[in-house]
Amino acid sequence: MTADQQPFPPIRLLSSQPIPVTGGNGVDLRSERVREFLQASNLAPNTQKAYRIELERFIGWSNKAWINVTPRDLAQFKHYLKHQCQTRQGQPLSPAAINQALTALKSFYKWFQQAGYMSLSDVLPTAAVQFEKLGEPLPRHLSSEQMEVIFQAVTGDEDIDRRDRALLAVLTHGLRAEDVSALNVGNYDGIRLRFVRKKDKSDAIVPLRQAAREHIQAYLERRQGQREVLTNESPLFLSYDFRTPGQRLGYQGIYYFTKVRLGAVTGIPNLTPHRFRHTYASELVELGIDSLLARSLTGHRSEKVFERYIKGKRLAAAEDAFFRAIGEQ
The missing domain is CATH 1.10.150 (DNA polymerase; domain 1)
Structure with a gap:
């Protein structure tokens, strides 16, 4: 055997034992x-x-x-x-x-x-598992009568009342609660909100109705009148809870405002922040705004998901059209 003819290295058999769940230090x-x-x-x-x-x-x-x-x-x-x-x-x-x-x-x-923890050629253990079939979701949009009751429920001129009217005005423009909580004063330019959606990090531009702009302006003026120095980084909405006064209003605070406080006053069950998002999407379609443009305002990438949001409104509109056609409405 010459120097170039080296013997093959011995074959090393891989262990068939399962990979340990914990490391050497006991960490899972x-x-x-x-x-x-x-x-x-x-x-x-x-x-x-x-x-x-x-x-x-x-x-x-x-x-x-x-x-x-x-x-x-x-x-x-x-x-x-x-x-x-x-x-x-x-x-x-x-x-x-x-x-x-x-x-x-x-x-x-x-x-x-x-991430390299298993081969790209391996079949994922989740590949064969099937999702459960879901029934048709119930309509979650709010009727015009319910919305009128909600707006009438937010009265008064205390600091929290002005905050609540401004908060409701923003929620009715279809923003998710986590995005509303993250808003700063600098995200509002007097006409629209510009922010980055937390769900997918996409840029959002949401124009606001005049009434919404007036409520936000009244709230910010109240805060400035109390000698609060507002900067672009100041939270747009503050908490008035005794445990967190003056801090940013969090997701749970927004949820409490809608489901507990507004729900109790209006008698509307399950009044979550997300129902205003469904309502806004339905309103855009009812106004005749093209679906693609409407989705740019709501932040829906999927046409299928957007259609689920507005299906209840379309069914209600179809029923109204039927009764009008036969002269029973």
Whole structure:
């Protein structure tokens, strides 16, 4: 054998043992991968929170490392969600809740593969799992009569009253609650709001009705009259809660304003901030604005999702047209 004819190195057999779930220091590597995934993602804060809960739920159910999870495991996990998991009220999980858990896992495994933790040629364990079928969503837009009741409920001239009227004016232009909370004075130029949507980091320009502009102006003038120095970085909406006075109004504060305070006064059930978003989308279509232009105002990228928002309004309009046509209205 010459110097150039070296023997082949011995074949090394790879261990067939599962990859350990914890590292040498006892840290659960599965949770560490979840942390990395959420840090690398471009998800809105509420979506990040929901995904973390669902991924931790899976970790609590399975004792396998992420790389060792199989399609069969995912099928069994889905069965577990459907037949063994319950809400805090002791009810079975809804199809939408099950789909949220599956969506979190699908999104995680897509990142897991792209991040190099598994081969790009491997089939993802989530590839075969199917979403639950959802029924037709109930209309969530508010009627013109309900909107009139809501506007009439926000009266008074205290600081919080002026804040509430300005806040309601912005919510009725279709902004998500997390975007409203993040608004600064500098995002308002006297005519429109310019901001970056938290959900997808897209630029948004939302023109405001004159009445909305007047409510915002009245609120800001009240704050300036109390010697508050407003800068571009000042929060547009302040909290008047005794625990956080003068701080930025948070998502929970906006939710409390609509569902608890407005809901109690108006008697409208489940009056969440998002219902104003549905109502705004329906109003745009009713005004005859082209769907593409309307979606640029609401921030919907998907025509399918936008159609779901306005379906209830169209069904109601069709019913009204029918009764008018037969002379019963």
